[in-house]
Amino acid sequence: MKQSPRAWYAKLGTVLTKLGFTRSNADHSLFVCIKPDERLVVLIYVDDLIVTGNNHAAITNLKSILHQRFAIKDLGVLKNFLGIEMATSHKGLFLNQHIYVLDLLCEADMLDCKPTKTPLDSKLQLTLDGDSFDQPQLYQKLVGKLIYLTITRPNLSHLVVLLVNSCTHLLQPI
Amino acid sequence: MQNHGHTQILGYTNADWAGNTLDRKFTMGYCIFVGGNLVSWKSKKQLVVARSSAEAEYRAMAFTAYELIWLKALLIDLGVFHPQPMSLCCDNQAAMHIASNPVFHERTKHIEVDYHYAREQVQSHMIVTQ
Numbered sequence: 695m696k697q698s699p700r701a702w703y704a705k706l707g708t709v710l711t712k713l714g715f716t717r718s719n720a721d722h723s724l725f726v727c728i729k730p731d732e733r734l735v736v737l738i739y740v741d742d743l744i745v746t747g748n749n750h751a752a753i754t755n756l757k758s759i760l761h762q763r764f765a766i767k768d769l770g771v772l773k774n775f776l777g778i779e780m781a782t783s784h785k786g787l788f789l790n791q792h793i794y795v796l797d798l799l800c801e802a803d804m805l806d807c808k809p810t811k812t813p814l815d816s817k818l819q820l821t822l823d824g825d826s827f828d829q830p831q832l833y834q835k836l837v838g839k840l841i842y843l844t845i846t847r848p849n850l851s852h853l854v855v856l857l858v859n860s861c862t863h864l865l866q867p868i
Numbered sequence: 869m870q871n872h873g874h875t876q877i878l879g880y881t882n883a884d885w886a887g888n889t890l891d892r893k894f895t896m897g898y899c900i901f902v903g904g905n906l907v908s909w910k911s912k913k914q915l916v917v918a919r920s921s922a923e924a925e926y927r928a929m930a931f932t933a934y935e936l937i938w939l940k941a942l943l944i945d946l947g948v949f950h951p952q953p954m955s956l957c958c959d960n961q962a963a964m965h966i967a968s969n970p971v972f973h974e975r976t977k978h979i980e981v982d983y984h985y986a987r988e989q990v991q992s993h994m995i996v997t998q
Contacts (some may be wrong), residue, residue, distance in 0.1 A: 705898040705922075710955045711889060716945075717948075718942065718945035719940060719941060719944075719945065720938055720941040720942035720945050724942075724945065724946075725945065726945055733947050735946060747877060785870055786869045786870040786871065787869040789869075802889075844909075848899060848906060850908060851897070851909055851911040851996060852895070852911040854911070855911045855912060855913055858913075859888065859913055
């Protein structure tokens with residue numbers, strides 16, 4: 695049903711608001727509950743929720759309350775969210791998209807290619823000369839996947855912009 | 869993400885003036901550090917043609933200012949608040965002067981209103997240029 699995402703969000707939002715959470719104005723899928731001794735943060739992506747905070751008992755309490763209202767499945771410590779893998783260590787948190795990259799390489803049939811240290815030649819100038827690529831859809835799909843990869847790979851973001859620009863030229867026959 | 873003992877917000881911005889050889893539109897980029905951790909970055913080809921490198925950098929500054937203000941609002945919502953202004957580093961002296969000095973100039977008269985957002989934020993001491 696078309697309205698169901700909105701209805702779901704409204705329901706989840708109401709439940710969280712009743713528990714003392716406030717919706718962040720900076721990001722509407724973020725709910726925060728700040729009390730003098732505890733701080734709880736809930737991030738929503740459709741029906742996936744990340745719960746974090748500085749009070750372990752409060753997190754467990756929140757999970758049990760949510761369990762009463764909804765059929766939730768506790769997946770334990772956060773390891774994977776939207777294709778991003780999280781590794782926690784004593785140094786901090788490390789985010790990577792290892793599996794996503796492997797899938798992408800597999801799809802592009804580039805699993806046996808050599809890696810390079812720098813992703814882009816700084817003097818590179820792209821021109822419109824040469825034959826056009828016969829599978830523009832494949833190119834667009836791969837570029838779309840690369841855009842998602844830039845959320846953990848800042849060094850790729852400029853390169854991807856160049857690829858996206860070529861994508862717009864593919865759409866306009868010259 | 870590592871704990872470096874502070875939550876200072878620091879933004880770096882840059883733009884390549886007329887970098888695209890086909891339509892001469894410029895590409896800007898920024899990266900923002902919170903407490904020494906890189907948290908936000910972007911590279912984006914802009915929709916407008918900049919007439920000078922200072923203008924390109926100034927527009928890039930405005931773009932970064934949006935993100936900085938948003939990030940600050942997000943951190944305040946998360947309960948992390950620090951009153952000192954955020955830093956915005958830019959390698960173009962002219963763009964920094966345009967941002968800090970509200971003088972009307974022949975070569976900046978065409979820059980649209982919303983791009984003066986960076987100037988407004990500098991004047992309200994929300995952001996300090998470096």
